[in-house]
Amino acid sequence: MILVTGGAGFIGGNFVLDWLKSPKNEGVVNVDKLTYAGNLATLESLRGDPRHIFIHGDIGDKELLARLLTEHQPRAIVNFAAESHVDRSIHGPAEFIQTNILGTFHLLECAREYWSGLDGLAKQVFRFHHISTDEVYGSLSSSDLAFTEKNAYEPNSPYSASKAASDHLVRAWFHTYGFPVVTTNCSNNYGPYHFPEKLIPLFILNALNGKPLPIYGDGQQIRDWLYVGDHCSAIREVLAKGKLGETYNVGGWNEKANLDVVKTICAILDELKPRSDGVSYISQITFVKDRPGHDRRYAIDASKLERELGWRPAETFDTGIRKTVQWYLDNPVWVDGVVSGSYRDWLQKQYQ
Protein backbone atom coordinates (compact mmCIF):
# COMPACT_ATOMS: atom_id res chain seq x y z
CA MET A 1 0.00 0.00 0.00
CA ILE A 2 0.84 3.67 -0.14
CA LEU A 3 -0.80 6.15 2.23
CA VAL A 4 -2.04 9.41 0.76
CA THR A 5 -3.30 12.34 2.82
CA GLY A 6 -5.72 14.93 1.40
CA GLY A 7 -6.72 12.54 -1.37
CA ALA A 8 -10.28 13.90 -1.61
CA GLY A 9 -8.98 17.34 -2.61
CA PHE A 10 -8.10 18.63 -6.04
CA ILE A 11 -4.54 17.38 -6.60
CA GLY A 12 -4.70 14.46 -4.14
CA GLY A 13 -7.93 13.25 -5.78
CA ASN A 14 -6.42 13.43 -9.26
CA PHE A 15 -3.33 11.62 -7.96
CA VAL A 16 -5.34 8.75 -6.43
CA LEU A 17 -7.43 8.35 -9.61
CA ASP A 18 -4.28 8.36 -11.80
CA TRP A 19 -2.43 5.98 -9.48
CA LEU A 20 -5.22 3.41 -9.44
CA LYS A 21 -5.61 3.56 -13.24
CA SER A 22 -2.50 1.42 -13.44
CA PRO A 23 -3.03 -2.20 -12.36
CA LYS A 24 0.71 -2.33 -11.58
CA ASN A 25 0.38 0.14 -8.71
CA GLU A 26 -0.40 -0.83 -5.14
CA GLY A 27 -3.56 0.10 -3.26
CA VAL A 28 -4.07 3.45 -1.55
CA VAL A 29 -5.09 4.27 2.00
CA ASN A 30 -6.54 7.75 1.63
CA VAL A 31 -6.81 9.85 4.81
CA ASP A 32 -8.79 13.06 4.41
CA LYS A 33 -10.56 15.32 6.91
CA LEU A 34 -13.18 16.29 4.31
CA THR A 35 -12.98 20.02 4.92
CA TYR A 36 -14.99 22.24 2.56
CA ALA A 37 -12.30 21.41 -0.05
CA GLY A 38 -12.54 17.63 0.27
CA ASN A 39 -15.09 15.94 -1.89
CA LEU A 40 -15.90 12.23 -2.07
CA ALA A 41 -17.70 12.76 -5.39
CA THR A 42 -14.25 13.13 -6.96
CA LEU A 43 -13.54 9.52 -5.92
CA GLU A 44 -16.95 8.16 -6.98
CA SER A 45 -15.46 6.00 -9.77
CA LEU A 46 -13.48 4.09 -7.10
CA ARG A 47 -16.58 3.03 -5.18
CA GLY A 48 -16.32 -0.72 -4.50
CA ASP A 49 -12.67 -0.87 -5.62
CA PRO A 50 -10.85 -2.84 -2.89
CA ARG A 51 -7.56 -1.10 -3.76
CA HIS A 52 -8.90 2.19 -2.37
CA ILE A 53 -9.46 2.49 1.38
CA PHE A 54 -10.91 5.85 2.36
CA ILE A 55 -10.46 6.99 5.97
CA HIS A 56 -12.21 10.14 7.20
CA GLY A 57 -9.55 11.58 9.49
CA ASP A 58 -7.15 14.36 10.40
CA ILE A 59 -3.38 14.29 9.82
CA GLY A 60 -3.10 15.79 13.30
CA ASP A 61 -4.76 12.71 14.87
CA LYS A 62 -1.74 10.76 16.10
CA GLU A 63 -3.66 7.74 17.38
CA LEU A 64 -5.51 7.28 14.12
CA LEU A 65 -2.32 7.61 12.09
CA ALA A 66 -0.36 5.20 14.28
CA ARG A 67 -3.15 2.63 13.95
CA LEU A 68 -3.40 3.04 10.17
CA LEU A 69 0.37 2.73 9.69
CA THR A 70 0.55 -0.45 11.79
CA GLU A 71 -2.47 -1.97 10.11
CA HIS A 72 -1.61 -1.18 6.47
CA GLN A 73 2.22 -1.07 6.55
CA PRO A 74 2.53 1.45 3.68
CA ARG A 75 5.82 1.64 1.81
CA ALA A 76 5.35 5.39 1.26
CA ILE A 77 3.33 8.38 2.45
CA VAL A 78 2.39 11.21 0.09
CA ASN A 79 1.27 14.27 2.04
CA PHE A 80 -1.17 16.45 0.08
CA ALA A 81 -3.35 17.42 3.07
CA ALA A 82 -3.38 21.17 3.62
CA GLU A 83 -5.42 24.30 3.74
CA SER A 84 -4.57 25.60 0.27
CA HIS A 85 -6.38 28.86 -0.56
CA VAL A 86 -4.41 32.12 -0.14
CA ASP A 87 -7.52 34.32 0.20
CA ARG A 88 -8.92 32.12 3.00
CA SER A 89 -5.55 32.30 4.78
CA ILE A 90 -5.86 36.11 4.79
CA HIS A 91 -9.36 35.98 6.33
CA GLY A 92 -8.47 33.26 8.86
CA PRO A 93 -4.93 31.93 9.22
CA ALA A 94 -5.54 29.68 12.27
CA GLU A 95 -6.59 26.58 10.29
CA PHE A 96 -3.48 26.99 8.12
CA ILE A 97 -1.20 26.91 11.15
CA GLN A 98 -3.14 23.97 12.57
CA THR A 99 -3.10 21.69 9.53
CA ASN A 100 -0.13 22.84 7.48
CA ILE A 101 2.32 23.19 10.36
CA LEU A 102 1.05 21.20 13.35
CA GLY A 103 -0.66 18.57 11.22
CA THR A 104 2.51 17.99 9.21
CA PHE A 105 4.50 17.81 12.45
CA HIS A 106 2.21 15.11 13.91
CA LEU A 107 2.22 13.19 10.66
CA LEU A 108 6.02 13.33 10.49
CA GLU A 109 6.35 12.09 14.05
CA CYS A 110 3.94 9.18 13.54
CA ALA A 111 5.63 8.27 10.28
CA ARG A 112 9.09 8.44 11.86
CA GLU A 113 8.03 6.15 14.68
CA TYR A 114 6.55 3.67 12.20
CA TRP A 115 9.68 3.82 9.98
CA SER A 116 11.99 3.33 13.00
CA GLY A 117 10.22 0.05 13.70
CA LEU A 118 10.66 -1.31 10.16
CA ASP A 119 13.46 -3.74 9.25
CA GLY A 120 15.53 -4.56 6.22
CA LEU A 121 14.09 -3.81 2.81
CA ALA A 122 10.88 -2.27 4.19
CA LYS A 123 12.94 0.32 6.07
CA GLN A 124 15.26 0.89 3.12
CA VAL A 125 12.54 1.60 0.55
CA PHE A 126 10.20 3.67 2.76
CA ARG A 127 9.79 7.34 1.88
CA PHE A 128 7.75 10.35 2.91
CA HIS A 129 6.87 12.63 -0.01
CA HIS A 130 5.82 16.14 1.02
CA ILE A 131 3.78 18.13 -1.52
CA SER A 132 4.59 21.81 -1.45
CA THR A 133 4.33 24.95 -3.49
CA ASP A 134 6.38 27.53 -5.38
CA GLU A 135 4.79 30.24 -3.19
CA VAL A 136 7.38 29.53 -0.46
CA TYR A 137 9.96 31.37 -2.60
CA GLY A 138 8.02 34.65 -2.53
CA SER A 139 7.52 37.01 -5.44
CA LEU A 140 9.64 37.72 -8.54
CA SER A 141 10.06 40.92 -10.52
CA SER A 142 9.64 40.76 -14.30
CA SER A 143 13.42 40.55 -14.83
CA ASP A 144 14.22 37.92 -12.15
CA LEU A 145 15.18 34.40 -13.15
CA ALA A 146 12.66 31.64 -12.42
CA PHE A 147 12.80 29.97 -8.96
CA THR A 148 15.33 27.16 -8.64
CA GLU A 149 15.61 24.83 -5.67
CA LYS A 150 18.40 27.09 -4.37
CA ASN A 151 16.23 30.22 -4.00
CA ALA A 152 15.83 31.48 -0.44
CA TYR A 153 12.42 31.01 1.17
CA GLU A 154 10.55 34.35 1.33
CA PRO A 155 6.87 33.50 1.90
CA ASN A 156 4.47 36.45 1.88
CA SER A 157 1.02 35.12 2.82
CA PRO A 158 -0.17 33.17 5.85
CA TYR A 159 -0.69 30.23 3.46
CA SER A 160 2.81 30.32 1.98
CA ALA A 161 4.37 30.92 5.40
CA SER A 162 2.61 27.84 6.77
CA LYS A 163 3.76 25.75 3.79
CA ALA A 164 7.32 27.07 4.19
CA ALA A 165 7.25 26.07 7.87
CA SER A 166 6.09 22.56 6.94
CA ASP A 167 8.87 22.27 4.34
CA HIS A 168 11.41 23.24 6.99
CA LEU A 169 10.08 20.56 9.35
CA VAL A 170 10.35 17.93 6.61
CA ARG A 171 13.91 19.02 5.83
CA ALA A 172 14.90 18.95 9.51
CA TRP A 173 13.46 15.44 10.00
CA PHE A 174 15.81 14.25 7.23
CA HIS A 175 18.91 16.00 8.55
CA THR A 176 18.32 15.26 12.23
CA TYR A 177 16.77 11.80 12.21
CA GLY A 178 17.76 10.48 8.78
CA PHE A 179 14.02 10.16 8.08
CA PRO A 180 13.68 9.45 4.32
CA VAL A 181 11.91 12.43 2.75
CA VAL A 182 11.52 14.09 -0.63
CA THR A 183 9.74 17.40 -1.25
CA THR A 184 8.26 18.79 -4.44
CA ASN A 185 7.48 22.50 -4.91
CA CYS A 186 4.97 22.94 -7.68
CA SER A 187 3.49 25.91 -9.51
CA ASN A 188 -0.25 26.64 -10.00
CA ASN A 189 -2.23 23.56 -10.98
CA TYR A 190 -5.45 23.49 -12.98
CA GLY A 191 -7.65 20.72 -14.36
CA PRO A 192 -10.63 18.53 -13.43
CA TYR A 193 -12.10 18.45 -9.89
CA HIS A 194 -10.65 21.88 -9.00
CA PHE A 195 -12.70 23.54 -6.27
CA PRO A 196 -14.29 26.69 -7.75
CA GLU A 197 -12.77 29.18 -5.32
CA LYS A 198 -9.52 29.25 -7.34
CA LEU A 199 -9.10 31.47 -10.41
CA ILE A 200 -9.64 29.03 -13.29
CA PRO A 201 -12.67 27.02 -12.10
CA LEU A 202 -14.28 30.09 -10.47
CA PHE A 203 -14.08 32.02 -13.71
CA ILE A 204 -15.36 29.15 -15.89
CA LEU A 205 -18.41 28.74 -13.65
CA ASN A 206 -19.02 32.47 -13.12
CA ALA A 207 -18.88 32.99 -16.89
CA LEU A 208 -21.42 30.22 -17.52
CA ASN A 209 -23.70 31.57 -14.77
CA GLY A 210 -23.65 35.12 -16.14
CA LYS A 211 -21.76 36.44 -13.09
CA PRO A 212 -18.88 38.97 -13.01
CA LEU A 213 -15.30 37.72 -13.53
CA PRO A 214 -13.55 39.54 -10.63
CA ILE A 215 -9.90 40.23 -11.52
CA TYR A 216 -7.80 41.42 -8.59
CA GLY A 217 -5.87 44.67 -9.16
CA ASP A 218 -4.61 45.17 -12.72
CA GLY A 219 -4.66 41.46 -13.67
CA GLN A 220 -0.98 41.57 -14.64
CA GLN A 221 0.17 39.18 -11.90
CA ILE A 222 1.93 36.20 -13.41
CA ARG A 223 1.52 32.56 -12.47
CA ASP A 224 3.18 29.48 -13.99
CA TRP A 225 0.40 27.00 -14.84
CA LEU A 226 0.70 23.21 -14.83
CA TYR A 227 -2.00 20.74 -15.81
CA VAL A 228 -2.78 18.60 -12.75
CA GLY A 229 -2.12 15.32 -14.61
CA ASP A 230 1.44 16.53 -15.23
CA HIS A 231 1.88 17.29 -11.54
CA CYS A 232 0.72 13.73 -10.78
CA SER A 233 3.24 12.25 -13.22
CA ALA A 234 6.01 14.35 -11.63
CA ILE A 235 5.06 13.08 -8.17
CA ARG A 236 5.17 9.48 -9.41
CA GLU A 237 8.67 10.06 -10.84
CA VAL A 238 9.99 11.68 -7.68
CA LEU A 239 8.41 9.03 -5.47
CA ALA A 240 10.05 6.31 -7.55
CA LYS A 241 13.44 7.85 -8.28
CA GLY A 242 13.91 11.08 -6.30
CA LYS A 243 17.00 11.38 -4.14
CA LEU A 244 16.28 11.36 -0.41
CA GLY A 245 16.55 14.74 1.30
CA GLU A 246 16.25 16.56 -2.03
CA THR A 247 13.65 19.05 -3.19
CA TYR A 248 12.39 19.22 -6.78
CA ASN A 249 10.63 22.14 -8.45
CA VAL A 250 7.71 21.16 -10.69
CA GLY A 251 6.37 23.56 -13.29
CA GLY A 252 4.98 23.83 -16.78
CA TRP A 253 7.10 26.63 -18.31
CA ASN A 254 3.75 28.36 -18.83
CA GLU A 255 3.98 31.85 -17.38
CA LYS A 256 0.77 33.77 -17.99
CA ALA A 257 -0.70 37.03 -16.72
CA ASN A 258 -4.06 36.48 -15.00
CA LEU A 259 -5.86 38.70 -17.52
CA ASP A 260 -4.54 36.57 -20.40
CA VAL A 261 -5.66 33.36 -18.66
CA VAL A 262 -9.14 34.80 -18.23
CA LYS A 263 -9.33 36.00 -21.85
CA THR A 264 -8.30 32.51 -23.00
CA ILE A 265 -11.08 30.92 -20.90
CA CYS A 266 -13.59 33.40 -22.36
CA ALA A 267 -12.46 32.66 -25.93
CA ILE A 268 -12.81 28.88 -25.43
CA LEU A 269 -16.26 29.31 -23.89
CA ASP A 270 -17.29 31.65 -26.74
CA GLU A 271 -16.46 28.78 -29.09
CA LEU A 272 -17.78 25.78 -27.08
CA LYS A 273 -20.83 27.35 -25.42
CA PRO A 274 -21.56 30.82 -26.83
CA ARG A 275 -23.82 33.14 -24.83
CA SER A 276 -27.38 33.20 -26.16
CA ASP A 277 -27.09 37.00 -26.81
CA GLY A 278 -23.96 36.48 -28.97
CA VAL A 279 -21.87 38.78 -26.69
CA SER A 280 -18.43 37.52 -25.67
CA TYR A 281 -17.88 36.31 -22.08
CA ILE A 282 -15.09 38.92 -21.97
CA SER A 283 -17.82 41.49 -21.29
CA GLN A 284 -18.24 39.91 -17.81
CA ILE A 285 -14.69 40.87 -16.71
CA THR A 286 -14.57 43.34 -13.81
CA PHE A 287 -11.55 44.71 -11.94
CA VAL A 288 -11.88 44.51 -8.15
CA LYS A 289 -9.77 45.43 -5.11
CA ASP A 290 -6.41 43.67 -5.08
CA ARG A 291 -5.53 40.77 -2.75
CA PRO A 292 -3.51 42.13 0.23
CA GLY A 293 0.19 41.34 -0.21
CA HIS A 294 -0.51 39.92 -3.66
CA ASP A 295 2.63 38.24 -5.07
CA ARG A 296 3.41 39.72 -8.49
CA ARG A 297 5.08 36.88 -10.31
CA TYR A 298 5.88 33.19 -9.84
CA ALA A 299 8.01 31.25 -12.32
CA ILE A 300 9.41 27.77 -11.85
CA ASP A 301 12.65 26.44 -13.24
CA ALA A 302 11.94 22.70 -13.40
CA SER A 303 15.21 21.77 -15.10
CA LYS A 304 16.53 19.72 -12.14
CA LEU A 305 13.53 17.38 -12.34
CA GLU A 306 13.79 17.20 -16.12
CA ARG A 307 17.55 16.61 -16.14
CA GLU A 308 17.83 14.18 -13.23
CA LEU A 309 14.60 12.22 -13.50
CA GLY A 310 13.64 12.71 -17.16
CA TRP A 311 10.20 14.20 -16.37
CA ARG A 312 8.42 16.38 -18.96
CA PRO A 313 4.89 17.82 -18.86
CA ALA A 314 2.60 16.26 -21.46
CA GLU A 315 0.23 19.23 -21.79
CA THR A 316 0.83 22.75 -23.05
CA PHE A 317 -1.32 25.49 -21.53
CA ASP A 318 -3.44 25.55 -24.71
CA THR A 319 -4.23 21.84 -24.63
CA GLY A 320 -4.67 21.69 -20.85
CA ILE A 321 -6.98 24.68 -20.53
CA ARG A 322 -9.20 23.45 -23.36
CA LYS A 323 -9.53 20.02 -21.68
CA THR A 324 -10.32 21.75 -18.40
CA VAL A 325 -13.06 24.01 -19.78
CA GLN A 326 -14.58 20.99 -21.56
CA TRP A 327 -14.45 18.99 -18.30
CA TYR A 328 -16.48 21.65 -16.45
CA LEU A 329 -19.02 21.73 -19.29
CA ASP A 330 -19.31 17.93 -19.17
CA ASN A 331 -19.56 17.54 -15.37
CA PRO A 332 -22.46 19.63 -14.03
CA VAL A 333 -23.32 16.98 -11.43
CA TRP A 334 -19.89 17.26 -9.75
CA VAL A 335 -20.12 21.05 -9.91
CA ASP A 336 -23.63 21.13 -8.39
CA GLY A 337 -22.38 18.88 -5.58
CA VAL A 338 -19.60 21.25 -4.50
CA VAL A 339 -21.46 24.52 -4.90
CA SER A 340 -23.03 24.15 -1.46
CA GLY A 341 -24.29 26.64 1.12
CA SER A 342 -20.83 27.10 2.64
CA TYR A 343 -19.39 27.77 -0.81
CA ARG A 344 -21.97 30.48 -1.41
CA ASP A 345 -21.17 32.00 2.01
CA TRP A 346 -17.49 32.18 1.02
CA LEU A 347 -18.25 33.97 -2.25
CA GLN A 348 -20.41 36.47 -0.38
CA LYS A 349 -17.65 37.14 2.18
CA GLN A 350 -14.83 37.45 -0.38
CA TYR A 351 -16.59 39.30 -3.20
CA GLN A 352 -19.40 41.10 -1.27
Ligand code: NAD
Ligand atom coordinates in the same frame (compact mmCIF):
# COMPACT_ATOMS: atom_id res chain seq x y z
P1 NAD B 1 -7.31 21.27 -1.78
O1 NAD B 1 -7.64 22.39 -0.86
O2 NAD B 1 -8.12 21.07 -3.02
O3 NAD B 1 -7.38 19.88 -0.99
C1 NAD B 1 -6.85 19.72 0.29
C2 NAD B 1 -7.38 18.41 0.85
O4 NAD B 1 -6.80 18.21 2.16
C3 NAD B 1 -8.90 18.41 1.05
O5 NAD B 1 -9.44 17.19 0.59
C4 NAD B 1 -9.08 18.55 2.56
O6 NAD B 1 -10.26 17.93 3.04
C5 NAD B 1 -7.83 17.84 3.06
N1 NAD B 1 -7.44 18.27 4.41
C6 NAD B 1 -7.37 19.55 4.88
N2 NAD B 1 -6.97 19.53 6.17
C7 NAD B 1 -6.76 18.24 6.50
C8 NAD B 1 -6.33 17.58 7.68
N3 NAD B 1 -6.04 18.27 8.80
N4 NAD B 1 -6.22 16.24 7.68
C9 NAD B 1 -6.53 15.52 6.56
N5 NAD B 1 -6.97 16.08 5.43
C10 NAD B 1 -7.06 17.43 5.39
O7 NAD B 1 -5.78 21.44 -2.11
P2 NAD B 1 -4.99 21.09 -3.45
O8 NAD B 1 -5.06 22.24 -4.36
O9 NAD B 1 -5.38 19.74 -3.91
O10 NAD B 1 -3.49 21.05 -2.87
C11 NAD B 1 -2.94 19.83 -2.38
C12 NAD B 1 -1.53 20.10 -1.90
O11 NAD B 1 -0.75 20.61 -2.97
C13 NAD B 1 -1.44 21.15 -0.80
O12 NAD B 1 -0.45 20.74 0.10
C14 NAD B 1 -1.03 22.42 -1.51
O13 NAD B 1 -0.30 23.27 -0.66
C15 NAD B 1 -0.16 21.86 -2.61
N6 NAD B 1 -0.09 22.64 -3.87
C16 NAD B 1 -1.23 23.07 -4.49
C17 NAD B 1 -1.13 23.74 -5.70
C18 NAD B 1 -2.34 24.21 -6.46
O14 NAD B 1 -2.20 24.92 -7.47
N7 NAD B 1 -3.55 23.84 -6.07
C19 NAD B 1 0.12 23.98 -6.27
C20 NAD B 1 1.28 23.54 -5.59
C21 NAD B 1 1.14 22.86 -4.38
Ligand code: DAU
Ligand atom coordinates in the same frame (compact mmCIF):
# COMPACT_ATOMS: atom_id res chain seq x y z
O1 DAU C 1 1.54 28.71 -6.91
C1 DAU C 1 0.96 27.56 -6.34
C2 DAU C 1 -0.27 27.96 -5.56
O2 DAU C 1 -1.28 28.25 -6.54
C3 DAU C 1 -0.75 26.88 -4.60
O3 DAU C 1 0.23 26.67 -3.62
C4 DAU C 1 -2.07 27.30 -3.94
O4 DAU C 1 -2.55 26.24 -3.14
C5 DAU C 1 -3.07 27.58 -5.05
O5 DAU C 1 -4.28 28.03 -4.49
C6 DAU C 1 -2.53 28.63 -6.02
O6 DAU C 1 -2.42 29.92 -5.37
P1 DAU C 1 -2.83 31.28 -6.11
O7 DAU C 1 -3.12 32.30 -5.10
O8 DAU C 1 -1.84 31.61 -7.18
O9 DAU C 1 -4.17 30.75 -6.86
P2 DAU C 1 -5.60 31.46 -7.09
O10 DAU C 1 -6.32 30.58 -8.07
O11 DAU C 1 -6.27 31.79 -5.83
O12 DAU C 1 -5.20 32.80 -7.84
C7 DAU C 1 -4.47 32.80 -9.05
C8 DAU C 1 -4.24 34.25 -9.44
O13 DAU C 1 -5.50 34.82 -9.81
C9 DAU C 1 -3.70 35.11 -8.31
O14 DAU C 1 -2.79 36.05 -8.84
C10 DAU C 1 -4.93 35.80 -7.76
C11 DAU C 1 -5.82 35.96 -8.99
N1 DAU C 1 -7.29 35.92 -8.71
C12 DAU C 1 -7.79 34.88 -8.01
C13 DAU C 1 -9.14 34.83 -7.72
C14 DAU C 1 -9.72 33.67 -6.92
C15 DAU C 1 -8.11 36.94 -9.20
O15 DAU C 1 -7.63 37.87 -9.87
N2 DAU C 1 -9.44 36.88 -8.92
C16 DAU C 1 -10.00 35.87 -8.18
O16 DAU C 1 -11.23 35.89 -7.93
